[in-house]
Amino acid sequence: MEQLTFQALQSYLALKYKEGRSSSGLFMKLVEEIGEVAEVLNQQEGRKSPSTDTSLEKELVDVIHYSVAIASINGIDLSKAIIEKDRQAAIKYNQSPNLEEFLLRN
Structure with missing residues (x-):
């Protein structure tokens, strides 16, 4: 597998979201994913009972995905x-x- 760089990820996400997604729409998805990270951390630390089949790894990847997507469509x-x-x-x-x-x- 090739090494992933921010530049490559940004180019990919700029292409993926070139039409149909706004910064505010992607931001709402980002907030949703941050909430899911909070859920996993609460479960891991015993503040909540495990109730979903999610992992911290997957949720953090989603947070990175939407953060980078917002930057990409804004030319950052x-x-x-x-x-x-x-x-x-x-x-x-x-x-x-x-x-x-x-x-x-x-």
Whole structure:
């Protein structure tokens, strides 16, 4: 299997959602999936009885899917945005290395 990159996922989701889905519609799906993550975590931590056949892995993948889809249809380059946001946070919180430095080292 080939390595998945944000760029590849964004290109795929931009194609998949080029027609028929709005940012707000995808956001509603994202919120629904976040609720499902909360359900799984509550079940895992004993605050709720297991009642569904879902896994944390599947629900987190759904959260990532809809988050990346929203970025894709809005022309946001997530790789650039994540590196820039992390650079700002590293400066603000005096953290080292930042993500860009980490990637260059590895």
